[in-house]
Amino acid sequence: MKASTSVAITAAVLVAGFALCALQFPNIASTRVVANLLTDNAFLGIVAAGMTFVIISGGIDLSVGSVIGFTTVFVALAVERWGIPPFAAFALVLVLCALFGAAMGAVIHVFDLPPFIVTLAGMFLARGISFLLSTESIPITAPIYSAVSDFAIRLPGGGRLTAIAIAMLAILVLSALLLHLTRFGANVYALGGSRTATALMGIPVGSMTIRIYMLSSVLAGLAGIVFSFYTAAGYSLSAVGVELDTIAAVVIGGTLLTGGQGSVIGTFLGVLIQGMIQTYINFDGTLSSWWTKIATGVLLFVFIALQQGLMALARRSSVKPAGVKPVGVST
Amino acid sequence: MTLRIPRRGLAQAFALIVILMIDRAVSPQFFNLHLQDGRLFGSVIDVLNRGTPVALLSLGMVLVIATGGIDLSVGAVMAIAGATAASLADTHSLPVVIGSALAVGLACGLWNGILVAVLRIQPIVATLILMVAGRGIAQLITEGRIVTFTSPDLVWMGNGAVLGLPTPIVIAIGMLLLTGAVVRGTALGLLIEATGGNARASELSGVGTRAMILSVYVWCGICAALAGVIAAADIMGADANNAGLWLELDAILAVVIGGTSLFGGRFSLVLAVAGALIIQAMNTGILLSGYPPELNLLVKAVVVLAVLLAQSPRLGDLSRFTARWRRSKP
Numbered sequence: 070m071k072a073s074t075s076v077a078i079t080a081a082v083l084v085a086g087f088a089l090c091a092l093q094f095p096n097i098a099s100t101r102v103v104a105n106l107l108t109d110n111a112f113l114g115i116v117a118a119g120m121t122f123v124i125i126s127g128g129i130d131l132s133v134g135s136v137i138g139f140t141t142v143f144v145a146l147a148v149e150r151w152g153i154p155p156f157a158a159f160a161l162v163l164v165l166c167a168l169f170g171a172a173m174g175a176v177i178h179v180f181d182l183p184p185f186i187v188t189l190a191g192m193f194l195a196r197g198i199s200f201l202l203s204t205e206s207i208p209i210t211a212p213i214y215s216a217v218s219d220f221a222i223r224l225p226g227g228g229r230l231t232a233i234a235i236a237m238l239a240i241l242v243l244s245a246l247l248l249h250l251t252r253f254g255a256n257v258y259a260l261g262g263s264r265t266a267t268a269l270m271g272i273p274v275g276s277m278t279i280r281i282y283m284l285s286s287v288l289a290g291l292a293g294i295v296f297s298f299y300t301a302a303g304y305s306l307s308a309v310g311v312e313l314d315t316i317a318a319v320v321i322g323g324t325l326l327t328g329g330q331g332s333v334i335g336t337f338l339g340v341l342i343q344g345m346i347q348t349y350i351n352f353d354g355t356l357s358s359w360w361t362k363i364a365t366g367v368l369l370f371v372f373i374a375l376q377q378g379l380m381a382l383a384r385r386s387s388v389k390p391a392g393v394k395p396v397g398v399s400t
Numbered sequence: 401m402t403l404r405i406p407r408r409g410l411a412q413a414f415a416l417i418v419i420l421m422i423d424r425a426v427s428p429q430f431f432n433l434h435l436q437d438g439r440l441f442g443s444v445i446d447v448l449n450r451g452t453p454v455a456l457l458s459l460g461m462v463l464v465i466a467t468g469g470i471d472l473s474v475g476a477v478m479a480i481a482g483a484t485a486a487s488l489a490d491t492h493s494l495p496v497v498i499g500s501a502l503a504v505g506l507a508c509g510l511w512n513g514i515l516v517a518v519l520r521i522q523p524i525v526a527t528l529i530l531m532v533a534g535r536g537i538a539q540l541i542t543e544g545r546i547v548t549f550t551s552p553d554l555v556w557m558g559n560g561a562v563l564g565l566p567t568p569i570v571i572a573i574g575m576l577l578l579t580g581a582v583v584r585g586t587a588l589g590l591l592i593e594a595t596g597g598n599a600r601a602s603e604l605s606g607v608g609t610r611a612m613i614l615s616v617y618v619w620c621g622i623c624a625a626l627a628g629v630i631a632a633a634d635i636m637g638a639d640a641n642n643a644g645l646w647l648e649l650d651a652i653l654a655v656v657i658g659g660t661s662l663f664g665g666r667f668s669l670v671l672a673v674a675g676a677l678i679i680q681a682m683n684t685g686i687l688l689s690g691y692p693p694e695l696n697l698l699v700k701a702v703v704v705l706a707v708l709l710a711q712s713p714r715l716g717d718l719s720r721f722t723a724r725w726r727r728s729k730p
Binding site: 073129140150176180182183185186187189190191192193194196197198200201204313316317326327357359360361362365366367369373374377 | 470519520521522524525526528529530531532533534535536537539540544640649652653654662663692694695696697698699700701702705706708709
């Protein structure tokens with residue numbers, strides 16, 4: 070009930086915002102702009118899907134931006150310098166990402182450390198390794214790259230639904246199915262609700278934690294591959310700060326940062342809202358790009374305040390357990 | 401209590417000495433000092449000087465973390481305060497410039513504090529808002545340019561010297577003494593630790609936990625603003641995009657290296673500053689050794705992991721384990 074309310078509010082904001090944009094710039098309401106929006110934010114959507122799992126389980130993953138950077142550099146080097154066929158390079162990099170995520174999850178679980186600081190170390194590590202691999206931007210000239218960027222489904226109205234946009238939509242659908250329809254997904258929610266209770270129910274908390282961070286890193290790796298298609302290059306400084314955009318998109322999408330509640334569709338709407346702000350600022354032309362950051366910050370605040378208000382309402386309406394009052398500081 | 405601090409400080413002191421010795425091995429002139437134009441020069445002074453912004457940030461951050469919170473916005477606050485100082489520097493006197501920059505930091509801290517203490521938003525999220533929006537605000541102030549200034553007064557803040565020591569070092573020492581006097585000279589530090597240890601129990605025993613939380617975020621904002629002014633004075637300009645970029649992570653790292661638990665409940669100002677110096681000594685060492693600076697991040701990652709594992713409840717001493725266990729999520 071509450072979860073669907075949050076998603077409904079996010080959807081309403083998206084529709085209202087889009088209507089306002091379209092009112093001012095009628096050209097925004099075209100398949101061309103919308104398809105471009107999907108293409109531009111494809112990698113963000115993919116990585117945000119993984120982050121949704123992590124945040125619902127009560128964790129956070131700060132390493133995703135660095136993993137994207139690492140993936141682009143690794144793929145570029147593998148394809149251009151080491152002569153590995155592109156698809157083998159993709160498989161290899163995804164295996165590396167999976168191992169990386171599993172290692173972070175294992176450290177979090179085995180040593181009982183806060184995910185925030187472990188993934189912070191992961192962020193330094195992945196960025197550091199990509200710096201060591203190469204500090205220059207490596208263009209990728211493999212034929213598959215031009216083939217993929219040429220491929221697009223033509224939409225009525227001149228829009229081009231590109232391959233990477235399709236990839237994002239497919240991954241979002243698969244993630245939504247995984248989260249909402251499988252036992253794994255149910256366990257993710259359970260973990261976010263209460264770790265102790267989950268463990269007592271007999272769910273293997275350790276392997277769940279490892280698998281969740283593995284999923285996040287693999288999706289970040291996929292996002293990195295998509296990013297390398299998007300820019301046709303590998304660069305160790307790419308996707309700096311993307312972890313913040315991702316967390317913002319997930320929160321705007323109605324996922325609780327305390328865990329236990331959220332949805333992939335909400336995250337998708339959150340990504341679209343961020344993309345819409347960017348598109349509006351591009352159309353306006355007089356506004357500078359830093360307004361994107363301010364607008365995202367304001368939206369973040371509004372949504373968090375909203376969540377807080379909804380939760381307070383829910384607390385008031387439900388029967389209070391005797392003697393236990395949630396203290397807000399660390400919740 | 402009297403025994404705890406020296407024992408806790410041992411690992412950090414040892415780490416700092418080892419890193420300084422490695423630096424010495426890498427660069428034989430590391431400990432050489434010479435006086436020129438009334439200012440000391442040398443690699444050690446350089447470590448102290450470059451470490452100042454992170455040391456100042458960690459002074460505020462350590463109090464926030466002691467209450468069980470975290471402040472991700474300090475880098476952005478640095479950028480805002482630096483932008484404020486730089487745009488006022490050539491038209492106003494130094495007290496006005498610093499006053500306004502600190503006032504901006506106070507306002508940012510107040511915003512974070514209200515979100516956490518009054519609206520009861522999770523600290524990571526509450527401060528994420530300003531972290532995302534803050535650089536936008538800083539760019540609004542500088543109108544997207546890199547604002548440069550020539551005011552000798554403000555330049556002195558970054559490049560001057562007091563009794564031979566570079567001004568930033570003197571400011572950092574002053575802030576350390578001031579913060580130490582306020583929180584350890586009074587019961588304030590204990591109350592902050594109580595708030596972090598168990599907010600509800602503290603509130604029931606009469607501690608004004610809201611006021612405590614609010615004031616640590618305000619103090620963190622002020623420290624960040626001061627760091628921002630020094631960073632701007634150092635390069636004689638304000639760069640809204642890059643000033644203080646990722647320094648929030650270094651500050652958190654410094655606090656963690658300083659042995660302060662991220663779960664709150666206890667802290668040490670001196671060790672947090674020592675943590676900042678350890679980070680800077682590593683950075684300087686890598687630069688001096690001629691290895692690519694890209695190694696910095698890798699070394700940092702390894703250090704974080706090592707410190708975390710050393711602090712890990714599973715590996716750590718039993719008392720820390722039980723303290724953590726008592727506080728673990730219901």
